[in-house]
Amino acid sequence: MTDQSQESSNFILDAVREDLESGRFNYVRTRFPPEPNGYLHIGHAKAICIDFETAQAFGGTTNLRFDDTNPVKEDVEYVEAIKEDIRWLGFDWGDREFYASDYFEQLYEFAVQLIKKGKAYVCHLSPEEIREYRGTLTEPGRESPYRNRTVEENLELFERMRNGEFSEGACVLRAKIDMASGNINLRDPVMYRIIHTPPHHRTGNKWCIYPMYDFAHGQCDSIEGITHSLCDLAYEDHRPLYEWFIRELGIFPSRQIEFARLNLTYTILSKRFLKQLVEEGHVRGWDDPRMPTLRGMRRRGYTPEAIRKFISMVGVSKKESVVDVALLESAVRDDLNLRAPRVMAVIDPVKLIITNYPEGQVEELEAINNPEDPSAGTRKVPFSRELYIERDDFREEPPPKYYRLAPGREVRLRWGYIIKCTDYVKDPQIGQVSEIHCTYDPETRGGYAPDGRKVQGTIHWVSAAHALDAEVRWYDRLFTVPNPNQPEEGKTFLDYLNPDSLKIIRGCKVEKSLAQAKPGDRFQFERKGFFCMDPDTTDSLLVFNLTVTLRDTWAKIEQKMK
RNA sequence: UGGGGGCUCGUCCAACGGCAGGACAGCAGACUCUGGAUCUGUUGAUAGGGGUUCGAAUCCUCUGCCCCCAGCCA
Numbered sequence: 312m313t314d315q316s317q318e319s320s321n322f323i324l325d326a327v328r329e330d331l332e333s334g335r336f337n338y339v340r341t342r343f344p345p346e347p348n349g350y351l352h353i354g355h356a357k358a359i360c361i362d363f364e365t366a367q368a369f370g371g372t373t374n375l376r377f378d379d380t381n382p383v384k385e386d387v388e389y390v391e392a393i394k395e396d397i398r399w400l401g402f403d404w405g406d407r408e409f410y411a412s413d414y415f416e417q418l419y420e421f422a423v424q425l426i427k428k429g430k431a432y433v434c435h436l437s438p439e440e441i442r443e444y445r446g447t448l449t450e451p452g453r454e455s456p457y458r459n460r461t462v463e464e465n466l467e468l469f470e471r472m473r474n475g476e477f478s479e480g481a482c483v484l485r486a487k488i489d490m491a492s493g494n495i496n497l498r499d500p501v502m503y504r505i506i507h508t509p510p511h512h513r514t515g516n517k518w519c520i521y522p523m524y525d526f527a528h529g530q531c532d533s534i535e536g537i538t539h540s541l542c543d544l545a546y547e548d549h550r551p552l553y554e555w556f557i558r559e560l561g562i563f564p565s566r567q568i569e570f571a572r573l574n575l576t577y578t579i580l581s582k583r584f585l586k587q588l589v590e591e592g593h594v595r596g597w598d599d600p601r602m603p604t605l606r607g608m609r610r611r612g613y614t615p616e617a618i619r620k621f622i623s624m625v626g627v628s629k630k631e632s633v634v635d636v637a638l639l640e641s642a643v644r645d646d647l648n649l650r651a652p653r654v655m656a657v658i659d660p661v662k663l664i665i666t667n668y669p670e671g672q673v674e675e676l677e678a679i680n681n682p683e684d685p686s687a688g689t690r691k692v693p694f695s696r697e698l699y700i701e702r703d704d705f706r707e708e709p710p711p712k713y714y715r716l717a718p719g720r721e722v723r724l725r726w727g728y729i730i731k732c733t734d735y736v737k738d739p740q741i742g743q744v745s746e747i748h749c750t751y752d753p754e755t756r757g758g759y760a761p762d763g764r765k766v767q768g769t770i771h772w773v774s775a776a777h778a779l780d781a782e783v784r785w786y787d788r789l790f791t792v793p794n795p796n797q798p799e800e801g802k803t804f805l806d807y808l809n810p811d812s813l814k815i816i817r818g819c820k821v822e823k824s825l826a827q828a829k830p831g832d833r834f835q836f837e838r839k840g841f842f843c844m845d846p847d848t849t850d851s852l853l854v855f856n857l858t859v860t861l862r863d864t865w866a867k868i869e870q871k872m873k
Numbered sequence: 874u875g876g877g878g879g880c881u882c883g884u885c886c887a888a889c890g891g892c893a894g895g896a897c898a899g900c901a902g903a904c905u906c907u908g909g910a911u912c913u914g915u916u917g918a919u920a921g922g923g924g925u926u927c928g929a930a931u932c933c934u935c936u937g938c939c940c941c942c943a944g945c946c947a
Contacts, residue, residue, distance in 0.1 A: 320887085346947055381946065438945055447943055449875045483945055493876035495943050504945035524947045548877055548942050569878085576884085624896060626886040628879095631940055635884045638897050648910060683910070714908080723906055758906045769906045838907045865908045 321627035323365055323568055327539055330566065331369065336538040339371030343397070343404075344528065346378045347389035347512070350597045351396040352604045353618065353639075354580040357573040360622040361541055363402045374535055375404035379412050380527045382511040390512075396605040401615045411527050412513045414534055418522050419473065421530055421560055422484060422502060426465045430559055431502060432458055433468035435482045444490070445498050451491035452498045458487060472505060475519045479505045486526075488555065496552045502526040529553040532565035540567045544629060573625065574633040577788040578603050579795050579804055593808060594789075600845075600856045601789045601812050611786070612833050612843025612858030617646035633794060640859050647833060647841040647858065652680045652687055655725065655771040656821040656836040656855075658783055660699035662775065663747045665730060668696040673774070676757065678726040690824055694727055697775040699820045701838075704770040705747055707735070712868055714767040716747065723769040725837060729755040771837045778820035781853040784845065785814040825853060833858065 330336045343362045345355065366373045375397065379385050397404070425431035434457045436444060446452030460468070469484055471477065484503040492498055503520045510516050529552075532540045546553075547569045557564050572580075579585065580603055588594050588602070597604050600611035608618065621642035625634050655678075674694045681687035700716070709717040716722045721731045728751040736746040754761050758769070789812045795804040821836075828834070830846040840860035847854045 325889090344947095348947085378947070384946070441945075442943075445943060447875085451875085452943090480945065495876075497876095498943085501945055506945085521945095523945075528947085543947095544878070545941065545947090550877090571879090624885075626896095628886070630879055630885090632885060635897065638885070641897055644909090653907075653909095679906095682907085712908090725906065727906095766906080768908080771907075835907085835909080838909070840909095861907075861909050863908075868908080 322629070323361065323539075323541060323570060323627055324368060326568055327365060327369060330538070335566075338538065339366050339369040340374065340536055340538050341366045341371065341541060342374040342376050342532065342535065342537050344376045344378045344531075345393050346381075346384070347386060347393060348381075348384045349389060349582045349586065350604045350606060351393055352580055352582075352585065352602075353575065353578075353608065354573045354603075356400060356605060356618055357622050357625065358541070358543075359397060359400060359402060360619055361570065361627060365539065365541065371538075372407065373402070373404055374407040374409055374537065376409040376411065376531060376535070378524070378528065378531075379410050379511070379513065380521050380524065382506060382509045382521065385512060387512045392606070399609060399615055400605065401619065409531075409535065410513055411522075411531050412511060414527075414531055415514060415518055415522070417534060418527060418530055419520075421556075421562075422469065422522075422526070423466065425486065425502075425556075425559060426469060426484075427462055428559065429462060429487065431484055431486050432460050432465050433472065433482050434458070434485045434499075438480060441483075441501070445495065446490070448495070454490050455485070455499065458499070469503075472503065472520050473518075475507070477505055479507050481505065484520075486552075486556070488552075494548055494551055496525070496549050497555070500525055500552060525549060525552050526556065529556050529565065529567070530560070530562065532567075533557055533560075533563040536563055537565045540565050542567060542569055543572050544569045544631065545572075569629065570627050571629055571631050573622075574631070574796070575603065575639065576633055576636045576793040577790045577795070578636060579790065581796070584804055587805075588789075591805075593805070600784070601786055610843070610845065611856055612647075612841060613643055614646050614650075614833075617643040620646060636788070643841070643859050644862070647835065649683050650681075651833045651835045651841055653678075653682070653837050654822055654825060654834045655692065655773055656781065656783075656819060656825075656834075656839065656842070657699045657701055657771065657773050657778075658785075658816055658819050658836070658839060659702045660773075660818065660820045661702040661705065661744060661747065663698045663700045663730075663749060663772070665696050665698070665728075665751045666733065666748050667750045670696055672696065673776075674756075676726050692726060692822055692824070693774045693777040694724075695774045695776055698724070698772045699775055699778060700724075700747070700770055700772045702744070705732070705735070705744060707744065710869075710872065713865075715770055716749075716768070721766055723755075723758050723766045724772050725769050726758055727756075727772065728752060729758070729760060729766050771839075773820045773822050775820075777823045779823055779825055779853060780851075781819040781821045781825070781855060783816040783819045783842070783855050783857065785816055785857045787812050787814075819855075821853065821855075828853070835861075 341362045363373045434455045444453045483501045485499045488497045490498045507519050598606035598610050621639045675691040676694050677689050678692050705716045723729050730749040730751045734748040738745040790807045791809045792807045795807040828844050830844050833843045841858040842855040845854040845856050
């Protein structure tokens with residue numbers, strides 16, 4: 312077994328290493344246990360990375376196991392989606408795809424075994440009564456009047472539960488532990504409940520009793536020979552129970568280790584709230600690019616590599632924390648910077664006419680596809696007398712430190728010529744600049760000044776006659792506050808929804824090479840940001856999602872001047 | 874007021890009795906045919922008290938603050 316765990320360390324890797332050294336285990340096997348009741352999000356990505364990478368660090372493997380013990384909440388619909396997302400993230404569980412429901416028969420046998428040991432009993436208390444008998448955080452509970460039924464009686468009753476002789480809620484199977492325990496999970500927890508209504512997505516109507524999480528998870532881990540069961544801090548209180556079942560059953564002693572879940576600023580990661588956003592139409596669906604779901608992020612243009620990098624930057628600990636979403640954004644920029652081909656796209660176009668350039672003439676200028684990656688090669692971009700440039704790249708009265716185009720000023724057109732603004736036309740109706748007139752210096756083809764003159768600004772452009780129309784979906788944070796999870800009195804997370812989280816910008820002009828792009832392709836629109844072609848793209852209209860903007864130093868300067 | 878966890882730069886993570894370090898964010902500068910990238914510099918933290926020790930973020934102790942647990946959810 313190769314131990315590659317030294318490179319990066321965290322408390323889980325330390326613990327696993329100790330277990331190997333002490334001989335507690337002689338191999339490493341983890342599992343990722345999603346419940347098929349929703350789509351995976353960035354929080355799950357952390358768990359997936361930790362599960363798979365911890366095993367990989369020691370040459371071990373990871374099982375995928377669907378935790379499908381509650382047919383009222385679960386659905387096949389999610390199974391395929393979850394698998395797709397894990398694969399996309401870059402992890403492979405080989406043929407080790409399991410379901411808790413695979414073990415229903417075995418789990419039933421385990422329950423019988425505990426009944427025979429006098430460690431489990433059928434309880435006919437109603438749900439309300441069970442709650443009353445459980446006591447409170449500070450007062451001990453009381454023992455159920457059914458607690459001392461004989462083994463024979465319990466065996467018979469449990470079998471009748473399985474046979475469907477009782478209605479839902481009539482009775483449950485409980486572990487007989489300690490009603491006075493300070494740990495409420497140990498106050499005779501429910502092991503099995505009766506569920507008649509919906510057929511299970513895999514076992515159909517075969518079962519009408521289903522094991523609770525506590526009676527399923529640890530035993531499934533054990534059956535699969537999982538050495539390290541890595542989970543959320545929320546299960547810390549359950550660990551004594553996890554160990555109690557394994558000990559009483561005398562089965563393989565998997566070890567549960569808990570770590571803190573991921574939280575992100577300006578983001579909500581609760582499955583319930585995410586569902587609400589979708590169902591109430593605040594977003595367009597589970598794959599809306601503003602959603603923190605893996606599908607949403609994929610559509611937005613995030614790469615699996617960037618997400619994995621982000622997760623590793625976040626680290627692993629037991630401290631509940633809220634990670635700055637800027638860290639995620641930094642990870643995507645870093646990744647996309649190296650691989651996204653550059654392209655010129657004008658988001659808010661204004662016409663620019665080069666008055667001394669021959670009408671009808673078209674030149675093919677050579678542009679570098681990615682200065683970070685010479686192997687990305689070059690492409691030709693058409694240049695002509697009429698261009699579009701970004702409205703924001705021209706000012707009638709340039710502020711200090713602004714070094715783009717303005718009357719009388721010179722600027723370089725990327726990969727093109729150096730031009731000088733001679734004049735501009737303003738639309739009297741709306742008071743907006745409608746046309747900018749420039750002259751070009753024919754000696755500066757390609758953007759080089761043979762006389763060595765310095766030109767501070769370089770702006771992007773497209774040839775008006777050759778440009779393609781595009782729609783850009785410009786995204787901003789979904790929430791206006793860093794922690795929408797903690798609303799003020801009388802408010803909910805919905806009160807912090809950012810009304811400007813999506814701006815649909817039509818009439819954008821992009822360079823013609825983009826005609827070859829396919830949905831999912833990622834680009835850097837020079838000086839703007841990274842964009843990903845959306846599946847909504849049609850033959851007549853290209854649609855792009857903003858993944859993340861470039862760092863914008865000018866915006867900062869401008870902000871400070873206000 | 875029971876039980877279980879957690880407190881290190883603004884944020885996240887390291888340091889495992891021996892110079893508190895990195896990343897992101899911030900600030901300043903260099904460079905630049907992307908105000909991108911890159912490079913350089915820089916601000917900035919051990920929750921508080923007591924103790925052990927030559928030496929404490931680390932060990933002990935007391936205090937404070939934060940989170941989780943009373944589903945027939947997971």
